[in-house]
Amino acid sequence: MFDYAPAPESRSVVTIRDSYGLFIDGEFVDPTDGGARKTVNPATEEVLAEVAEAGPGDVDRAVAAARAAYQRVWGPMPGRDRAKYLFRIARALAERSRELAVLESLDNGKPIRESRDVDLPLASAHFFYYAGWADKLPYAGFGPDPRPLGVAGQVIPWNFPLLMLAWKIAPALAAGNTVVLKPAETTPLTALLFAEICQQADLPPGVVNIVTGAGATGQAVVGHPDVDKVAFTGSTDVGRQIARAVAGSRKKLTLELGGKAANIVFDDAPIDQAVEGIVNGIFFNQGHVCCAGSRLLVQESIAEPLLESLKRRMARLRVGDPLDKNTDVGAINSAAQLDRIRTLAAAGTDEGAQAWSPPCDLPEQGFWFAPTLFTGVSQAHRIAREEIFGPVLSVLTFRTPDEAIAKANNTPYGLSAGIWSEKGSRILWAADRLRAGVVWANTFNKFDPTSPFGGYQESGYGREGGRHGLEAYLDV
Amino acid sequence: MTAVSTPAPARHDLAEVGRNAATLRSFLHGLPGVDEVGARQRAATLGTRSIKTTAKAWAIDLAVRMVDLTTLEGADTPGKVRALCAKARRPDPTDPGCPPVAAVCVYPSMVPTAAEALTGSGVHLASVATAFPSGQAPLEVKLADTRAAVAAGADEIDMVINRGAFLAGRYEQVYAEIVAVKQACGDAHLKVILETGELATYDNVRRASWLAMLAGGDFIKTSTGKVPVAATLPVTLIMLEAVRDFHAATGRRIGVKPAGGIRTTKDAIKYLVLVNETAGDEWLTPDLFRFGASTLLNDLLMQRSKLHTGVYSGPDYVTLD
Numbered sequence: 001m002f003d004y005a006p007a008p009e010s011r012s013v014v015t016i017r018d019s020y021g022l023f024i025d026g027e028f029v030d031p032t033d034g035g036a037r038k039t040v041n042p043a044t045e046e047v048l049a050e051v052a053e054a055g056p057g058d059v060d061r062a063v064a065a066a067r068a069a070y071q072r073v074w075g076p077m078p079g080r081d082r083a084k085y086l087f088r089i090a091r092a093l094a095e096r097s098r099e100l101a102v103l104e105s106l107d108n109g110k111p112i113r114e115s116r117d118v119d120l121p122l123a124s125a126h127f128f129y130y131a132g133w134a135d136k137l138p139y140a141g142f143g144p145d146p147r148p149l150g151v152a153g154q155v156i157p158w159n160f161p162l163l164m165l166a167w168k169i170a171p172a173l174a175a176g177n178t179v180v181l182k183p184a185e186t187t188p189l190t191a192l193l194f195a196e197i198c199q200q201a202d203l204p205p206g207v208v209n210i211v212t213g214a215g216a217t218g219q220a221v222v223g224h225p226d227v228d229k230v231a232f233t234g235s236t237d238v239g240r241q242i243a244r245a246v247a248g249s250r251k252k253l254t255l256e257l258g259g260k261a262a263n264i265v266f267d268d269a270p271i272d273q274a275v276e277g278i279v280n281g282i283f284f285n286q287g288h289v290c291c292a293g294s295r296l297l298v299q300e301s302i303a304e305p306l307l308e309s310l311k312r313r314m315a316r317l318r319v320g321d322p323l324d325k326n327t328d329v330g331a332i333n334s335a336a337q338l339d340r341i342r343t344l345a346a347a348g349t350d351e352g353a354q355a356w357s358p359p360c361d362l363p364e365q366g367f368w369f370a371p372t373l374f375t376g377v378s379q380a381h382r383i384a385r386e387e388i389f390g391p392v393l394s395v396l397t398f399r400t401p402d403e404a405i406a407k408a409n410n411t412p413y414g415l416s417a418g419i420w421s422e423k424g425s426r427i428l429w430a431a432d433r434l435r436a437g438v439v440w441a442n443t444f445n446k447f448d449p450t451s452p453f454g455g456y457q458e459s460g461y462g463r464e465g466g467r468h469g470l471e472a473y474l475d476v
Numbered sequence: 477m478t479a480v481s482t483p484a485p486a487r488h489d490l491a492e493v494g495r496n497a498a499t500l501r502s503f504l505h506g507l508p509g510v511d512e513v514g515a516r517q518r519a520a521t522l523g524t525r526s527i528k529t530t531a532k533a534w535a536i537d538l539a540v541r542m543v544d545l546t547t548l549e550g551a552d553t554p555g556k557v558r559a560l561c562a563k564a565r566r567p568d569p570t571d572p573g574c575p576p577v578a579a580v581c582v583y584p585s586m587v588p589t590a591a592e593a594l595t596g597s598g599v600h601l602a603s604v605a606t607a608f609p610s611g612q613a614p615l616e617v618k619l620a621d622t623r624a625a626v627a628a629g630a631d632e633i634d635m636v637i638n639r640g641a642f643l644a645g646r647y648e649q650v651y652a653e654i655v656a657v658k659q660a661c662g663d664a665h666l667k668v669i670l671e672t673g674e675l676a677t678y679d680n681v682r683r684a685s686w687l688a689m690l691a692g693g694d695f696i697k698t699s700t701g702k703v704p705v706a707a708t709l710p711v712t713l714i715m716l717e718a719v720r721d722f723h724a725a726t727g728r729r730i731g732v733k734p735a736g737g738i739r740t741t742k743d744a745i746k747y748l749v750l751v752n753e754t755a756g757d758e759w760l761t762p763d764l765f766r767f768g769a770s771t772l773l774n775d776l777l778m779q780r781s782k783l784h785t786g787v788y789s790g791p792d793y794v795t796l797d
Binding site for chain 2: 001002003004005006007113117268269270271272273276277316325326422442443
């Protein structure tokens with residue numbers, strides 16, 4: 001037996017303070033009317049730090065600081081000078097990537113292999129990419145002199161805390177806006193370390209403000225009358241509330257919400273790579289991915305051998321300590337999320353689908369859910385319709401390409417989809433018909449700052465990334 | 477277990493695959509394709525596994541036992557081969573606990589010398605044959621080459637496939653040659669060198685792997701070491717998938733031997749991780765996985781002594797042969 005000895009990444013590369021204030025106008029300040037909440041390591045339930053909870057008065061201060069910075073410094077600053085700051089931040093993210101990766105894994109529960117090889121390189125790349133746009137906005141296709149919007153209120157989720165921050169802040173700043181960002185209540189720490197990086201980069205005070213807190217803080221940010229632009233990534237339910245809150249106001253809104261992506265495997269697929277893609281599609285980041293390939297649609301003629309391969313591959317997944325460099329699947333981010341996953345998985349079994357998980361020893365402390373596959377799933381089952389946001393895959397079959405497309409599109413969502421086939425014409429045919437913002441062919445969960453990302457229908461509107469991502473932050 | 481990731485026919489049908497050119501062709505072209513980007517990505521991801529402390533010590537000893545210590549030069553002499561055999565028996569003279577390597581691999585003319593030097597050691601004696609490395613000779617010559625090596629004492633034969641015939645689509649010719657060489661081997665184990673650097677595509681690597689296994693090869697081996705592109709992780713991944721699927725279809729386990737270009741302990745451990753997570757730990761034995769290498773052994777010995785003593789001793793403390 002080849003037993004990999006524990007290979008933990010060192011925790012000592014990052015210093016976590018006992019408590020954190022709010023980052024307003026370039027400084028960490030105590031909340032004036034809010035309280036504090038603890039953030040825990042979901043793999044151990046150990047308390048990592050106490051983080052301030054911003055109340056309406058704090059949000060007010062943050063928006064005022066952002067407004068002042070927008071009017072006096074950041075708005076009038078030439079793009080080439082804004083670019084210098086963004087390049088500096090991008091470099092700092094890359095230089096301090098080990099520190100940030102360890103902190104992300106501690107606070108979020110994701111494996112260090114992913115925070116190190118995916119989250120951090122992409123976050124840095126995002127800043128590099130948009131830094132390049134800052135002085136080239138007249139050439140982005142939005143007119144000769146596109147103007148920024150003003151103050152952006154941004155609310156981000158807990159699944160990719162730092163990466164989502166980068167997706168939000170980089171284009172906003174490149175376009176000349178200032179921001180008030182609220183990280184998720186369970187994963188605020190990398191955003192607060194990012195605030196230190198803003199200080200290190202000498203970013204003018206008020207350009208980036210970070211207010212920590214839960215739903216009420218988010219509502220205060222979104223509903224603040226002096227916010228010009230609202231950007232949100234998270235659940236469809238909250239997205240609806242936000243859309244209602246900003247309706248009838250001058251605020252511009254982009255939403256990146258849930259998904260229930262179909263990963264379609266045709267009988268002429270490259271099987272071994274398709275199995276990898278299925279695994280990467282649903283077990284990457286414990287399935288806490290809005291574009292996760294949570295519905296596997298496999299052609300009936302190859303379903304049996306494909307599922308055998310998939311189960312054999314799932315048995316190789318290493319579930320456990322997120323800081324171990326050999327871990328493939330880490331901890332579920334919170335007790336609340338674990339409850340939701342358990343509820344939906346139980347509904348799957350109740351409705352008659354068959355659950356299968358590889359044998360794996362889950363740690364006793366912390367929030368864990370074994371990678372799970374459901375067979376015998378029909379379109380009517382809850383696990384085929386609702387977003388589970390966990391390591392749970394629903395397997396459905398189809399007989400003809402038309403049926404595959406019909407089933408794939410039979411969802412109120414429309415964020416992403418995957419196609420597996422060695423036949424180029426079939427890939428193009430299917431991609432044309434899938435109602436999804438992103439369609440991957442013979443790969444899954446691939447991201448790049450140059451490529452726009454966003455959804456159809458109840459998966460939200462607006463695009464992030466690429467030239468398209470600038471539009472959300474320009475007055476066009 | 478049933479056939480997994482290939483549409484391989486049931487056990488009793490596989491014998492029929494080699495019956496004629498048409499059945500062979502339709503079988504090989506019916507294998508699922510390989511997506512090159514995906515295969516490279518999988519190999520690269522497995523390459524990030526971090527193997528430390530006890531796992532590293534275990535892997536290094538296993539890697540030493542898997543080395544086919546090789547010399548295939550025009551300048552080989554009996555003296556050189558005897559020195560290599562001494563090294564194979566006792567790779568680290570300062571440490572009696574260091575295991576011997578799996579085999580010594582030489583040209584047929586050097587087999588008698590090596591056989592004498594390895595007597596009683598338990599180290600296997602492999603010889604390349606069949607007009608190595610090009611394979612461009614008449615079949616009769618290849619068979620005579622093989623018989624001579626076996627007669628002189630080789631218990632493993634590393635043959636090369638006829639890449640010219642393979643690339644021309646004459647699979648039945650390649651198949652027939654392997655069958656004939658296997659027969660000429662008698663009891664000796666047959667390793668079939670695919671020369672993957674010349675096959676160029678991963679689809680070809682998968683087809684050639686199946687062709688060699690169907691024709692009776694005991695091992696499939698990547699390369700001769702005589703062309704610019706030798707063993708790579710993705711190619712070895714494809715071959716490991718093939719032996720895994722062949723076992724699922726037939727119940728027979730075929731070995732895999734990456735050869736050429738594997739020089740460091742770090743590389744060797746990446747290959748062992750690949751074996752472990754692709755074919756499974758049944759393949760983590762010198763009977764089913766080998767490294768064709770010459771310089772790798774010294775790096776393994778240096779890392780081994782580093783783990784035992786805590787310090788790097790330097791290249792002067794391992795023998796140059």
